[in-house]
Every structure is written in C-alpha cells, then in structure tokens.
Amino acid sequence: MTNPKEVELLGLWVSPFVRRVEWALKLKGIAYGTIEEDILNKSALLLRLNPVHQKVPVFVHGGRVVSESLLILEYIDETWKQSPLLPRDPYDRAMARFWASVAEGKLEPNAWVALCSEGEEKERAIELATEALGHIEGVIKGKAFFGGEGIGYLDLAIGWVSHWLPVWDKVGSMKIFDQAKFPAMAAWASRFVEHPMIKENLPPRDKMVVYFCGKRSRIMASKSHA
Template sequence: MAKQEVKLLSFWPSPFAWRVEWALKLKGVDYEYIEEDVFNKSSLLLKLNPVHKMVPVLIHDGKVILESFIILEYIDETWKQNPLLPQHPYEIAQARFWAKFAEEKLMDAAWTAMWSLGEKKENSRKLAIEAVEKIEEVIKGKKFFGGESIGYLDIALGWIAYWLPIWEEVGSTQIVDPAKFPAIIAWMKNFLNHGLIKHNLPPRDRMLVYFHELWRSKTLSAVQQG
C-alpha cells in the first residue's frame, strides 16, 4: 500500500490545533507539521481555508479537512486503530454534545474572564464556573470521559487541563477551584500524565509569555475603548 500523505497546518499555542496532533499521535499516524503564524497568514493557509483563514488544517492525500472537531471525526473514521469516539450512537451523541458545550459555554467565558476587567470579568468568571459545574458531574467517578482510556471527549476538552490554568494565572482569576471540583482536578492530572500527552504539550513558560502579551494587548484595548 502506498504511503498516505498527511500534513497539518498548525500554530504552536492553539488548543484547537493541539487536539488534532493528539489524535494523530494516538492513532500512530505520521504527518508533516507546518507551523503557521496566524498574525501573518501564509498564502497556503489562505488558499486552503479561505472561509475562516484559521488553523488547524488537515491535508490527507490532497484532500483538505477543516475545523478541529470535524478533523477529529475524520481521523477516527479514516484510521480505525485506537478508536476515539465511543461505539454506541447515544454515547457518540453525548460526547459531541459536551465537546460543543465546553467550547461555547466554558471556553468563551474563560477566555473573556482572562483578559477583561471589572464587572465583565466577574460575570464571565461566573459563567465559566457554571459550565465547569456541569462538566464536573459528567466526569465524576471516571478516570477519563470515555472510561479507562483517552477518547474523543478527553481530546476535545484537553485544553481545560493545560490552557485553562494558564489563562487563570494570566488573568489573576480562579475558575476551577480544587475544593469544589475534585473530579475535574483528578481528570486533569490523569490527562496530563498520560504517556503521550505529557510529551506533546507546548512549553508552559513560553505559553505564559504569549498569553501575557495577549492579555496586555487586549486589556489596553479594552481600557482605551471603555
């Protein structure tokens, strides 16, 4: 069988791009990594993703697949080893629901809580905590969302384990209180200690510098507009 060509356009601090890398590595798929600067987008990125002009972009034998959740499902359906999604249709539906919930309810609120100020910051933090409360109930009593091994929902929510604590530190705010959310804290440790994940994370010190710079830029803009 001819070797399949797999390329990934990525951006090193992007949690959306990293979830695709985790999936490819869990499947044992060899791929070519192409780093993009999302602040100075290449002609290749603009050509491959003219709609959103963002990473990640997966190229498989000349076919272009966009949007990280869609890419995850494409990877799972294309390479059958080490399945990511559960087998039962109901469980698949639940995994998709909670992935979307975390993206829309937790990520957006946590991101805003990091860089905003005053009442907006506190309101966003409260919304994020409310979302975490819901996710805490889902992970209770489990090592991973899929049971004993990492699956689709763990990869989709992996940013909570690594990016969210950085955002909390940069924004001087707390969303995941260890005393209030012990199940999520346990899952975060299990996820980050997984043999593959712990060796495939962006450097934390570099992440802090990057998000501190973004924080300064966004808070300065908010003050000027306010």
C-alpha cells in the first residue's frame, strides 16, 4: 500500500478519463487522495500542475506530475507491478495500445460530437462512432475481457463505453451503442460494470443524465449564438 499523501488525483466525478485512473488504482490496491475540480472554475493548483492542457485527470506521485489518462495508466502499471494491466507479450501490448488509441481517437470524440450536435453533423458523427465501435466489437468477440480472463489496460481504456455511452445515447436521442448490433460489446459491458471494483466506483446514472443534459444544452446554446 502507498501513503495517500504520496499519491493524489485531481479529477471530476463524472469524467470517464478520471474514473479509469481510479479503477487502475483500486485494482492494484494503491491508496490515494482525491481533489475534486470545478472545470468551469479551474483551480490555481490544476493550472499550475497541468498548464498545457489545463484539464483532469492530473496524477501526482511523490511530487511528480503525470497528465493524460492513458499515460497515467501506463505509469501506474510500470510503477506498481502487482496486478499487471498491460500484457507481457510485446505484440499484445502494442495491440492494446492501438485499440485504446482507436477508442480515444475515433469512438469517443465522435460520440461526443454526436451528443452535442444536430442534423448532418450529428448523423456523420454517429456513423463514424458506430464504425469505430464495430471494429472494437471484432476484438472482444470470444473473450470475457479485452485483457483475457481479467480486467486489463484496454478494458480500463474502453470502460467508459459500458456506463457513459448509454447515457450519452439517452441524452442525445441517438443509438450508437446498439446492443443488438454489438452483442459481444454488450456482453463485455455487462461483465465489466458488474465487476465488484468497477461497480463500486461508477458515478450515479441519474446524476450523470442531469449533468450531460446541462452540458449539451450549454454547448448547443453557444453554437446557436456563434
């Protein structure tokens, strides 16, 4: 175990990027402290620790600062060897990173655009997000988890699909995560959220709906006044 004061995480309760870091810490049994940030009124601490992107999560370990959630996952995995997240085989490690980059670069940003847009922009974003999800569906087929029999790096990287994407679908009146169309992903999502360590560390769905409804409304209003 680690002294919580040695490990601190600046975050936001509803951020899937923050949650994936927390899941990694929980799975490895690492004690840590949290500092909740207000993204609309960023603290001086956040701006000092992450002056480039000015966003969460920010991970602090013994005075050393790491930003960007996927990089934080790798730092955690390399620093604390118990319950390894990334595969040992170099090719498998490369593939885990590749598919995490697909989810991060293709699925998540397009799902977000679809949530916060209308018309042709929304339709195109849904198409691109669905296409990315289809590629990921092929990776999980026949497996319990992306990491094999247990949760690994790629499960944590894509974990937001299980809990956040259905909320975005609801708020955005869309259907990217069609469980009939993506049965392997649906089965994985169910297993993922039922894992005790994950289940105990998910934000309340009803609270998320309220948050993202407000977020969508603000973005749509800003677009209409642009």
